[in-house]
Amino acid sequence: MDEIVKQAMARWPNVPNCYGWLALDRRGQWRMRNEFAQQHGLSGDPIRHDALVGFIERNYVQDARGGWFFQNGPQRVFVSLAYAPWIVRLHEGRLTTTTQRPFALEACHADEHGNVVLAGKVEGLSGDAARTQAALLHDHDLDAFSSACTWHGEACGAVLGVFHHAGRDIDIEPIVEDEVPKRFGFVRMPEPEAEPG
Structure with missing residues (x-):
């Protein structure tokens, strides 16, 4: 996990988790899912920014319940998986x-x-x-x-x-x-x- 992420977690410990906004599709593509995509069961827009993709992948972990998430600073952004993590x-x-x-x-x-x-x-x-x-x-x-x-x-x-x-x-x-x-x-x-x- 990136050091800057660890520092943000210590500084702001009670940031609410985020659900439904980030997905991993069947081809390993990260996707942003806005409210319209979530409501209509759409896959969302592919994330093409290499630095952002790298940041997500370096900070991609699993919680005790089996949910995979991206630790985005102090916030856990849980990932909707099309098939597997x-x-x-x-x-x-x-x-x-x-x-x-x-x-x-x-x-x-x-x-x-x-x-x-x-x-x-x-x-x-x-x-x-x-x-x-x-x-x-x-x-x-x-x-x-x-x-x-x-x-x-x-x-x-x-x-x-x-x-x-x-x-x-x-x-x-x-x-x-x-x-x-x-x-x-x-x-x-x-x-x-x-x-x-």
């Missing part, structure tokens, strides 16, 4: 997040819609976030992924095929999309905590 690219046999962090693969899944969900550790995270994370494989890399796999045809079973990656054979296991957040401990659409009552 990380989007991973497969390039020349290497897996990296769209935030350019190496991704150490531990397991591989495919959901009922053909999405490839990778489980592993994202380099550079600390605390609870250093545990195994779920990442969606970027859809532009599905051909490269498929070329690196041996599939078991149309068979339904515990293993759909094998992903040959970095000298290892990793089983491709089925998963249901709705199970992904529960299994990997994150919240797609964080909401304010309920007032005690």
Whole structure:
């Protein structure tokens, strides 16, 4: 986390959290969602300012409830996730997040819609976030992924095929999309905590 962010948090400790205004889409693009976008279920405008994107990515962390947020000075800006908190690219046999962090693969899944969900550790995270994370494989890399796999045809079973990656054979296991957040401990659409009552 940036030092200037830590200083702002100490200076203004009780700034309200922000929900619904920042999203991470299925291709790893950060998006600003104004009230109109939120009310109409739109994805919002892509953030194209490199310095702002870098600031968001350096200060992107998870809270104890599983919500991912961007610590914007003293304010937590919670992120609406289109699928997972990380989007991973497969390039020349290497897996990296769209935030350019190496991704150490531990397991591989495919959901009922053909999405490839990778489980592993994202380099550079600390605390609870250093545990195994779920990442969606970027859809532009599905051909490269498929070329690196041996599939078991149309068979339904515990293993759909094998992903040959970095000298290892990793089983491709089925998963249901709705199970992904529960299994990997994150919240797609964080909401304010309920007032005690």
